[in-house]
Amino acid sequence: MVEIAAQVPEEIADWFAGRGWRVRQHQADMLAASQAGKHAMLVADTGAGKTLAGFLPTLAAFCPSVLNGAAPPDGLHTLYVSPLKALAHDVQRNLLTPVADMGLDIRIETRSGDTPSDRKRRQRSRPPQILLTTPESLSLLLSFPESFALFAGLKRVVVDEIHAFATQKRGDLLALALSRLQAIAPDMQRVGLSATVADPEAFREWLAPWGDVDSVALVAGERGAAAQVEILLPEEERVPWGGHAAIWAIPQLYRRVCECRTTLIFTNTRFLAEYIFQKLWEANEQNLPIGIHHGSLSTEARRKVEAAMARGELRALVCTASLDLGVDWGDIDLVVQMGAPKGSSRLLQRIGRANHRLDQASRALLVPGNRFEFLEAWAAKDAVDEGQRDGEDFRPGSLDVLAQHVMACACAAPFDEQQLLADVRACLSYSWVDQSVWERVLSFIATGGYALRAYDKFKRITRDGHGVWRLTHPDQAQRHRMNAGIIVDSEMLSVRFRNGRSLGKVEERFAASLTPGDTFQFAGLNLEVEQLRDMELVVRACRKAAMIPSYGGLRLPLTTHLASRVRALLVDRAGWARFPDDVREWLEVQDWRSQLPGPDNLLVESFPHGGREYSVYYTFTGWNANQSLGMLVTKRMEDMGLMPGGFVANDYSLAVWGLKPVEDPAALLSPTILQEEFIDWVQDSYLLRRAFREVAVIAGLVERQHPGKRKTGRQVTFSTDLIYDVLRKYEPGHVLIEAAWADARSRMTDIERLGDLLDHAAERLEHVQLERVSPLAVPVMVMIGREAVPQGAADDELLLEAEALASAAMERDMPL
Incomplete structure (x- = not known):
């Protein structure tokens, strides 16, 4: 404690003591790292005071005992970045208490998409000492000419819940923003905070500028009570x-x-x-x-x-x-x-x-x-x-995000292409970008690409003879700020009462299905549609029965770590005694009638049911990968004359049916399916078009928002589909086609997990032919015909159908 007390200003030590608390070792270590001029990565359990640990050096800088009569720091001192607006507001509430109790002269404000525009303008000219924001709002701040003066004196950036977005596109955007900030404020310290990082060294490397891992202190928090x-x-x-x-x-x-x-x-x-x-x-x-x-x-x-x-x-x-x-x-x-x-x-x-x-x-x-x-x-x-955690691996930064960042830099000021390339390469996500890739990205922003260069609307930046790029017109800055962002949800329509009170937003495709008099449930209320106009649903409260809006978007994936654990449970027969009787019986009957999929095998069951021939593949690769596999297997079945009828998938398995039985599933699962059918299927399916729509919006090729008007989702889709067709025909190597392929392979099809499955399918596949549905197949079989029905709405029907299937699967013809 003597060592800790010596590092902590008396105001902070007294505040802790007054609450009956102690300064924890990891909090003192974070303060020591800052005093040594190092960046820091803190991994500590929830409730360990991580956020306060991240802010301790900031609070210390404003303590009178540290200032020793000098004036408190003026201007923006610390930037806090979180993935959620709610978290930023919560942190603001929790910081105000110690700041007020210690009498520190610190203004704390939040900035997000919800912040009023007049406050945003004021923050650029008269910023608070601590600004709490999101990656998107930070990127927009960097697009203003005032950003150089605003961030020149920045001392710290605290990235909270770093695991939640560092491996995704929002992390790409933040990595680029951190490099930009480091160029403006070279002495800026970076801090990462998380409770659930599986590989702290990987995140430490992501946080480090120029890959200088040694400049980042790795701080481990005290262990908390077991959940x-x-x-x-x-x-x-x-x-x-x-x-x-x-x-x-x-x-x-x-x-x-x-x-x-x-x-x-x-x-x-x-x-x-x-x-x-x-x-x-x-x-x-x-x-x-x-x-x-x-x-x-x-x-x-x-x-x-x-x-x-x-x-x-x-x-x-x-x-x-x-x-x-x-x-x-x-x-x-x-x-x-x-x-x-x-x-x-x-x-x-x-x-x-x-x-x-x-x-x-x-x-x-x-x-x-x-x-x-x-x-x-x-x-x-x-x-x-x-205490075992799972997480996503880092992948190369996305080119559409890079294009958005370059455009933001151009909005702030003309830039030298080699200097900006150096800044870009300073972050791990884009350290792979070479001169060739860089020139392709710049060419895209300057002209739209070879196939689109005849259209002036795609010409956003221009270069002089000295390698300096600037906007083609000042209006480009406003257009960029109106459309920048990483999250591309389905287009949304506002829901409001006639008096103007807003309730929120529903997806456009759902709203398009409604007519006046229809009812739906939203924000805990039953609502009746009065009018659909422009981008708004005007409603009134009612007591009529109501449906619930459906939402699109990708499903949460089952992690590889958790999938492996489920496989291990299936073959741990001694451990089944811990399970409820009905679950244990389910596994026992499956074990007797068929087999159980274990950690090292791929079980495929084939059986007739209802006049069709079914095959169930127990892959445990998650819904996205299983959906992709279903598309590919049914295509190959069609080529082999097996007359497929369709498929359904969940996280654990894939059920495919047709008119003819599958005698050799290994032939349907050869790895060449990813080299041949996969490319054809993705190009001809909606997946690549959907991926292209997202990257085109993120990269700024297609704008959703214009002054006083916003495009509908249908208009955006029409525009992106038109451009996609042109590029696929005349410029298939376009930078956005490449970015769309990267998205389709990773997020939409989970190609890496699918590839691992197929690589090992031949050597570990076990095919069991049954006379009827197996117990393990029932959960996926009951989904057939229900995929179009919103989850929850068909639960009663599902359970009735499940009981009928289960009675056949669990029939007690096994010896007791």
Whole structure:
């Protein structure tokens, strides 16, 4: 403690002592790293005071004992970057207390898409000492000429929850922004914070400028109390065969809500958030205050719920990943995960929202929707108990994001191409960019590319004879700022009452299906459509029955780490005794009638059912990879004359059917399928077009927003499809076609996991031919014909169909 006290200013030490706290070793280590002039990466459990540790050097710089009579630092001193707007606002609330208690002269403000435009203008000319923002808002700030003066005195950048976005496109954008900031403020220190990093060294390398890992101190936090994780099981019924909404659990869940002070209930989709909220409210006999929170709700609605939670006024809150990260509400005593957790790190992050104290165990309840989800929940619980985390690998930075960043730099000021290339290469994500790639990116921004250079609308920057680039017209800056961003969701329409009060947004494709008089449920209300005009749905509250809006977007992937754990559970026969009787019986009958897919084999079952021939592939590669495999296998079946009829997929398996039986599945799974059919399929499918739409918007080739007008999703799709067809025919090597292929391979098809599966398929494939459906096949078989029905809405039908299939699969003709 003597060593720690010597490093901490007296004002901070007294503040800790006054609260009965101590400065933890990792907090002191973060302060020491800053004093030594080093960047720092802190990995510490939730509740360990990570955020305060990241800000301690900033607070210390404003302490009178450190200033020794000098004036406090003026201008922007510290930049805090988080992946969520809610987290930035929560951090602001929690920082204001110590700043006020210590009497420090520090202004703290937030900046995001929700910040009023007049405040944004004022922040550029008179910034606070601490600014809390997101990667997108930071990139926009860097696009203004004032950015050089604004950031010239910047001392620190604190990147919170770094694991949540560093491996994605938002991380690419932030990496480029950090390099830009480092060029403006060479002495700026970088800080990364996380509780759930599986490979700290990889993130340390990502954080380091110019790959100088030694310049980044790696700080490990004190270990917290082990989380208490429980799996909820039906009291009288069996664990369901199919479905994902886990509606069976609502009565039991409501009793838990009644017993707790505050319960945070996570769902994996916005649809399920609305659906679970509706079902929970129907069970709410005591009229408890229960809220809902997801990214499509209006800013006003989200802020209202967040404030109510901070004041301890809600007994339960149903939410999505919009509240995954770092929000510090200490009165939450139970976190619930509805449906499959999909990854141990994600689950650990969500569990950490309970108690939010290092010395108190967080309590979590996992509610599986079906039997495979029960195994996944068990595997995730084991991983959490063992402290094992999973995560995504880093991949090369995306070219569409690079194009957006270059355009932002051009909006700020003319740039020298070699100097900017040096800045770009200073970050790990783009260290691979060579002169050839760089020239292609610049050429694209300057002309749109070879096939589009005849059109003036695509000419955004121009170069003089000395390698200096500038905007072709000042208006380009406004156009860029109106359209910049990384998150390209489906086009959204505003939902509002006639008096102008906004409720949030629903997807355009859903809104297009509505006519006046139709009803839907949103923001916890039943709404009737009065009018659809421009980009707005005008509604009124009603008491009529209502459907729930459906949402597009990619599904949360089952991590490789968790998939391996589920496979291990399947073959651990001695461990089945821990499972409920019906789950244990399910596995025992499967083991007797067929086989179980283990860690080192690929099980394929074939059987007749309902006049068709089925094959089920137990891949455990996640939904995206299984969808891709289904497309490829049915195409190859067609070429082989097997007359395929279709397929369905979940995270664990793929079911394919046709009129003729599959005698040799190995022939359908040869690795050449990725070299031949995959390319043809992706080019001819919607996937590459969808990927191109996203990269074209991110790169600024197609603009969604014009002054006073916003394009509809249909107009954006028409524009991008037209350009895609031109480029595919006349310039197939265009930089955005390359970027679209990278997206299609990674996010939309999960080609890496699919490739690993196919590489080993021939040597580890085990084909079992059965007379009827197997127990393990029932969860995927009940999905047939239901994929177009929103999750939850068809659960009762699914369960009835599952029982019919299960009676055949589980028929007790095995010896007892």
